[in-house]
Amino acid sequence: MVSTFAIKVAAATLGGICLLSIGIVIGRFALAPDLPSWLQSMSSDGNPSNSQRLMKEIQAENIRKNLEFFSKKPHIAGSQQEEVTLATHIHDTWKEYLDGVRIYTYNVLLSYPNASDPNYVAIWQENGTETEQSSKKEKILTPDQDDPTVVNPFNAYSPAGDVLGDLVYVNYGTIEDFMYLTRNLSMNLTGTVAIVRYGKIFRGDKVRNGETYGCAGMIIYSDPADYVVGSNNRVFPDDWWLPGTGAQRGTVLFTIGDPLTPFYPSIESAYYLDEKEIQLPLIPVTPIGYDDAVKYLSKMAGEEVQSTWQGKLNITYRVGPGFLQPHEKSKIKLYVRTYNVKKPIKNVIGFIQGNHEPDRYVVLGNHRDAWVFGAIDPSSATAAMMEVSRAMGQLLKDGWRPRRSIIFCSWGAEEYGLIGSMEWAEEMSKILGSRTIAYLNVDVAVEGNTSLLARATPILHNLLHEASKKVENPNPEEIAKGRRMVYDTWLATNPSAFDPALPHIGDLGSGSDYAPFLQILGISSLDITYTYDKSYSISSYPMYHSVYETYDLVSRLMDRDFKYHQAVARLWGEMALTLADNVILMFDCQNYAVMLEKILASIKTSYGTLLQKNGINLDDVTKATEEFKKAASILHKRIEILDIKNPLDVRRVNDQLMQMERAFIDSLGVASNPSVRHVIYAPNQHNSYASSSFPGLAAALFDIENQPNQTESWKKVKKEISIITFSILSAASTLKDVNDIGGL
């Protein structure tokens, strides 16, 4: 017989076991986290509040102080101020803000005018006397320009020499301009001195064109047509337009990186070529302002120029050669004492260590060296970069750590030919090529206050759009019009010709430090600046590379409260944050497909008939583009349904996104030029500043109908089409499922 007590005990025990079991089940399955916390963090985007915290942290007043500091003194590459004072300052600052900092030094070829024997231009008379000498330095207009370390106007890497020759005017010195004189006007330019105006193309290309056409020397001047707007002739210091006493410095090197060590870094163990073994400009060249230029241009003989060649000096522009009477026997004289010298330059590299993927780098870069005070180029962006780094440092102190590493780069000797960035890209090529997510460049943060100007590889367009939608508009008038964000004014002032619902984003040429990243390493890149009113139709911001590019100019006439600087810094920081923190990279391959289609359509429009006439079609490249488009679309669909809890699945698709751009690199070089390797976008053959789409094909088609050997020329076209087709297929292969290679 069983006692009720025993029954009760049994029931209680049973109940207890039940409860314990239920508890265990709840504990095991309902309450235990699916994932350990480190894995949870690994599969989460950064906290959205980080973006607001970063924006808030980036403050205009700090940028103003930075700019005042960085542009106080001239800081040309190789100078004490640049390579010691500023480099050390950035090093020490980043040591405080960031996780680490390192200085990379390279011994490279630089170039300077001789301070005690300055360059000039003059009219040389038969009797040997010289008149109308150009000014040897820019006039000091306000006391802040008066610094003993200002370097006089010159073109870097010009050979020294005395040139006497007949003056010819060749407009902007483009290849078409030279062709016009020699073909249409049947002029022979051998031994002449060309005077060309700044603008339209990279000045180094002007010099190379001059060499090609036999010129013995070149003068490059700034015409008011390209640097002054408005009828009242108000110029600096009253307005921001270029005064006649200002001249534009700048390199005329055709190549990028230290010319003594092509494609290898100028490290201690480097092998240096002799100067005579390398590609340097061959003819003496020097820049002048328009107060000087008018003295020569006004006396020129020859035909009157066509209207498109007409500048805004109050003279009759003539092509030459030589001068009108009574100067008809006079020559122009070029006196150049510019010299080359090997000097150490420095890159300062600051580092924030990534949390989960320290081996993935988001790289921000800006150069540090300026021709003179550099308050716009580059110090407006240096000031912004220092503030972005400070703000991120503050977030770090508050406990933030990005998923991926962030690298800040302060480049040396960009102005001479992207030397600091190129040498570093060469030295670090293997690790940068395999680890870098993107390179975000700002050469100039603020060159105007109208709208954002952006250039980017298509895969980053979406990032630019999205980030600019999050940055407050720096212009209160625009906000009043309902354009609250940077994006809104950008879209309103500069819609894409291709798709007016989106703001215009340009292609990347070779004008700044993104070139080594994009062109040599195949790293997706972008460059941003706040720019002036496009309707000005000027060649650059007026004071570009002159002594008047000062803190006074910026703070008094361009961005009084530094709100535009702040907006650019915020945009830059926001993009870096997004790339560093999102689990899935904000990369848009589908837009690359759209852009490829756009290029193809434009080639068909421009060359379709001509190609057809020569038995060439674009079927293969069209098919390849379709294959790329399909692969991009499928990848994005795969990403949408991806289980982001699996870190290796995430890494796999991110690697595909990261490496796609690498597939457009042809290590043999575009049109056999190994310093230009991106098959889709590369510097224009005749203008390194600009970008050329399908550059190999563009070069092959250029002026093709006037080439002597038509069979050979058309073979080249076919070869380039085949290379483009293959590159697009290769890029498509990187986007396809990784099992596709094996037929799955």
Added chain:
Amino acid sequence: MVSTFAIKVAAATLGGICLLSIGIVIGRFALAPDLPSWLQSMSSDGNPSNSQRLMKEIQAENIRKNLEFFSKKPHIAGSQQEEVTLATHIHDTWKEYLDGVRIYTYNVLLSYPNASDPNYVAIWQENGTETEQSSKKEKILTPDQDDPTVVNPFNAYSPAGDVLGDLVYVNYGTIEDFMYLTRNLSMNLTGTVAIVRYGKIFRGDKVRNGETYGCAGMIIYSDPADYVVGSNNRVFPDDWWLPGTGAQRGTVLFTIGDPLTPFYPSIESAYYLDEKEIQLPLIPVTPIGYDDAVKYLSKMAGEEVQSTWQGKLNITYRVGPGFLQPHEKSKIKLYVRTYNVKKPIKNVIGFIQGNHEPDRYVVLGNHRDAWVFGAIDPSSATAAMMEVSRAMGQLLKDGWRPRRSIIFCSWGAEEYGLIGSMEWAEEMSKILGSRTIAYLNVDVAVEGNTSLLARATPILHNLLHEASKKVENPNPEEIAKGRRMVYDTWLATNPSAFDPALPHIGDLGSGSDYAPFLQILGISSLDITYTYDKSYSISSYPMYHSVYETYDLVSRLMDRDFKYHQAVARLWGEMALTLADNVILMFDCQNYAVMLEKILASIKTSYGTLLQKNGINLDDVTKATEEFKKAASILHKRIEILDIKNPLDVRRVNDQLMQMERAFIDSLGVASNPSVRHVIYAPNQHNSYASSSFPGLAAALFDIENQPNQTESWKKVKKEISIITFSILSAASTLKDVNDIGGL
């Protein structure tokens, strides 16, 4: 007042809550796994039993059947048997065994002798008659060689032509041999026909040397000294030595890949160069056997050769030029009708999808095309590869799945110049370069039964050692001596000269399909074969590329029970399994440091004094090697303490290990030759079969004291040293902590 009932209820409830809570705590903390099961699997090496299962699954009898099938008929590249029957067979078989299979087709330039107008050599007499014609085909010695699709002996890509000239004997046709005749004997070789013996160097280099020294044609014969051992003259079919009727076919192309599309794949959209635009051999060349060779060599005039030039024909070897009387006015005649033709070739690619890292590829490869029956080269390895793939397929069916993907490659047209593998490496370069762990090649599985022969990049030496320790010795006599494993006999018969405690592993030249992987893409590679007794001092296995390389030869005289084939297949499978399944790659960077030190020491021994005399030291490269060594050592220490539960930490170090070899690739090419890009190991400049350490430096130093411009020559040496130094530093940078770039 509280009733006892209420107290009891309260107590029970409390007890229940306690029990429930205890249960929850147990469930939550004691029973919930630390890691979800997928993560557990992600951080575990493959089950060790897989290795034994794979070994057991790989069976000699299956390989025997495979070899019988693959070598039944001639299967030259471009033939029906090769490109249709065998390619389809492999495709269909892999479709059954593996997860996926795909055929990649390329349209490439091949070369054949004219079957109806065969090549020959003869003595041409003054009166125009021809005597002593060489045989136009190899004699059929056993019925199995009698097949209408046998292609007569020829050298691929030889131009067609009739050549009459004085015969000169140039030993092996090495550059030193040619230098000896022209320098020491002051002979002028212009217009002569060189007869050279096979061996020592790649035959294409013999032809190139002949061209360089002005020869008008070349005959390449097999001397018994290099292909017959033993005094009793027993040859095939009685023994495995080469009979006098056998001749060695082979390509004499200097480049790798389809010569019509250098560096781009021969896909549909390819641009094909004209034959006259490409580097093809310029002089007619044909191979003969020693029964024919003796007819010409025995009649030669000129000085008697030095002892090292003496072959084993029973004649007096003389250098020529021309013949002794009564033939002194006779010439040698070369009649070559070899022609080039574009044909489709196929690679068959089979695929096993990786479980956790499908985007990491372990690649196994072997070529499919043979000059004739190819029972050794390549079908011994094809037979082995098919068995490895079957065995892995069986493991898959039993539930195994590797961590990383495994790719099987059956290459077309290797014999012509690594064409199939090179075209695929070109087409897939971007994804292979970023995703491939290693390339494991077997060109010939069994060419003898004495010991393993291995060539590998230093990072894979340890893998080879460890895997060969796990494979049972195929030789019972060796086992009886206590050498139980393949490793034991390997070590006993071929210890490393550098470290006798380890077996010798050679360097990789350009003799097989690993060249595109290692030289173009920088993928760590190896090649294995079971070889014959080294003491034979023969130039290759005797029947190499002759019609006698049949199943009968292999199964009767070389590997009767196919145990050696089985051992190679097991070793191959074991290495693939280890690389595919281990969480951390079995890669040994520290051994690369050891090998770099070894190369440096050997250069110091050979050239130290000469370098010093010319003011050159090796301090920079020595320092770079020390830096590499340190980085390798630190990386391996980091790996030892790595938390392998974190998949991204694991991926990071594996990526470092995988990418290290890539850093040795110079995309500009070694000594400006873009088909040779590995700065540490590349094909020897004068012998593509062999490897040269520091190949750029070796080329610069070669014969330097006799170069006309000493200043320029020594500049080149300096440049090469600087490139090697930089490459080693670059490789070191890939091994350093990924935060090192930012000064952490």
